[in-house]
Amino acid sequence: MAPTSETLTAARILEVTEEVLRRHGPAKATVVDVARALGVSHGSVYRHFRTKAALREAVTERWLDRTSASLSGIAAEGGRDPEARLRDWFTALFTAKRHKAGDDPELFATYMVLIGENSAVVDRHIADLTIQLTGIVQDGVERGVFASAAPATTARALFDATGRFHDPCYARDWEQPGIDAEFEAVVELVVRGLRA
Amino acid sequence: MAPTSETLTAARILEVTEEVLRRHGPAKATVVDVARALGVSHGSVYRHFRTKAALREAVTERWLDRTSASLSGIAAEGGRDPEARLRDWFTALFTAKRHKAGDDPELFATYMVLIGENSAVVDRHIADLTIQLTGIVQDGVERGVFASAAPATTARALFDATGRFHDPCYARDWEQPGIDAEFEAVVELVVRGLRA
DNA sequence: CGACTGACAGATATTGAAATCTGTCAGTCG
DNA sequence: CGACTGACAGATTTCAATATCTGTCAGTCG
Numbered sequence: 001m002a003p004t005s006e007t008l009t010a011a012r013i014l015e016v017t018e019e020v021l022r023r024h025g026p027a028k029a030t031v032v033d034v035a036r037a038l039g040v041s042h043g044s045v046y047r048h049f050r051t052k053a054a055l056r057e058a059v060t061e062r063w064l065d066r067t068s069a070s071l072s073g074i075a076a077e078g079g080r081d082p083e084a085r086l087r088d089w090f091t092a093l094f095t096a097k098r099h100k101a102g103d104d105p106e107l108f109a110t111y112m113v114l115i116g117e118n119s120a121v122v123d124r125h126i127a128d129l130t131i132q133l134t135g136i137v138q139d140g141v142e143r144g145v146f147a148s149a150a151p152a153t154t155a156r157a158l159f160d161a162t163g164r165f166h167d168p169c170y171a172r173d174w175e176q177p178g179i180d181a182e183f184e185a186v187v188e189l190v191v192r193g194l195r196a
Numbered sequence: 197m198a199p200t201s202e203t204l205t206a207a208r209i210l211e212v213t214e215e216v217l218r219r220h221g222p223a224k225a226t227v228v229d230v231a232r233a234l235g236v237s238h239g240s241v242y243r244h245f246r247t248k249a250a251l252r253e254a255v256t257e258r259w260l261d262r263t264s265a266s267l268s269g270i271a272a273e274g275g276r277d278p279e280a281r282l283r284d285w286f287t288a289l290f291t292a293k294r295h296k297a298g299d300d301p302e303l304f305a306t307y308m309v310l311i312g313e314n315s316a317v318v319d320r321h322i323a324d325l326t327i328q329l330t331g332i333v334q335d336g337v338e339r340g341v342f343a344s345a346a347p348a349t350t351a352r353a354l355f356d357a358t359g360r361f362h363d364p365c366y367a368r369d370w371e372q373p374g375i376d377a378e379f380e381a382v383v384e385l386v387v388r389g390l391r392a
Numbered sequence: 393c394g395a396c397t398g399a400c401a402g403a404t405a406t407t408g409a410a411a412t413c414t415g416t417c418a419g420t421c422g
Numbered sequence: 423c424g425a426c427t428g429a430c431a432g433a434t435t436t437c438a439a440t441a442t443c444t445g446t447c448a449g450t451c452g
Contacts, residue, residue, distance in 0.1 A: 008425080030413060041427050046415065157381035161357035169365035185353035192343075193389030204395080226443060237397050242445065 075132035082140030271328035278336030
């Protein structure tokens with residue numbers, strides 16, 4: 001509760017804003033709330049973030065980047081079988097998104113606000129993930145286990161085809177019983193489609 | 197404008213309700229509007245449909261069934277190559293949905309209201325389409341051109357994997373320039389995954 | 393008798409006035 | 423000087439009063 005009396009930094013604002021968003025949700029959280037939690041006036045917050053939208057984006061970007069970072073480990077395991085890595089990557093993506101939606105509903109709602117605003121942060125996140133996928137596909141092509149004339153296009157198709165298991169607009173379905181079987185069926189289908 | 201003075205039937209109510217929904221949209225259209233357009237009291241409408249939701253569902257069901265019916269022609273062309281039929285079916289589905297969203301925005305919005313209500317009409321529509329797909333897959337398996345241990349599961353996976361091109365939650369993207377290339381890439385991927 | 397009406401109760405939507413919030417900036421303070 | 427404050431204008435949200443709508447049903451009419 002008692003705010004540290006250190007100098008105000010962008011990092012500290014992000015930290016506190018994330019907590020405020022988690023508590024109040026994107027609909028109720030105000031810049032004044034954030035300032036109060038920091039023990040400063042709201043004018044000080046505007047010194048570090050030009051608008052409320054920019055603050056919301058920065059918090060969500062950090063939150064999304066934590067997912068990207070954890071997946072990049074799998075994508076970069078150069079030694080392992082590309083097909084196994086691809087399956088693990090999709091499984092990890094699905095698991096991560098499902099947890100974000102289930103365990104952190106307010107930040108997930110904030111993420112959906114960004115989608116509604118067509119924020120560049122969302123595009124960047126998708127681009128990040130697609131680049132990771134492209135790496136795995138390319139690796140598979142080089143080893144002769146995958147067939148793809150244009151790995152970036154193929155990666156995008158893989159991402160699109162699995163949207164049901166990572167796109168926020170399907171979040172409601174991720175708790176449904178049959179969803180894991182559906183996931184397996186789609187992954188099986190696209191992996192088969194990728195094999196050389 | 198001048199309402200026919202025939203007896204009031206469910207069919208006539210549906211006809212007029214569709215027109216009222218098209219004009220006012222699901223947010224503004226009221227049962228009173230429908231009754232006025234029919235030249236009767238709103239009590240008479242309730243004689244044929246128990247609730248406003250039931251009326252909305254019936255109109256949307258008719259509207260969705262027109263799509264299903266046009267696709268079932270392709271699914272049932274027993275003579276043709278299953279792969280070509282599958283590609284044509286997906287193309288026709290994408291085209292139909294895109295036109296519904298673009299040319300009939302108010303009825304499309306009504307459809308999205310039903311989705312929000314978890315209406316059985318939507319489930320039935322998806323089940324209809326999946327059954328058509330299952331038929332094509334099964335046909336391909338029998339001819340030895342497709343590989344599938346469980347055609348119904350595979351059909352569902354095909355439907356899920358192509359969601360970006362028929363699920364209403366993506367309607368905004370259907371006017372974007374790159375969408376046709378994305379569609380081709382996904383269809384290519386899943387068709388390859390289906391081949392024997 | 394059976395299709396239809398219209399008044400009605402409770403639920404929902406609309407409206408406009410008051411409260412709060414966003415973003416700015418002149419001024420304070422160390 | 424530069425980080426911070428707090429009063430301010432305009433935009434947005436809230437809230438309560440008001441109007442409209444949904445769904446029912448006793449009663450009318452052919």
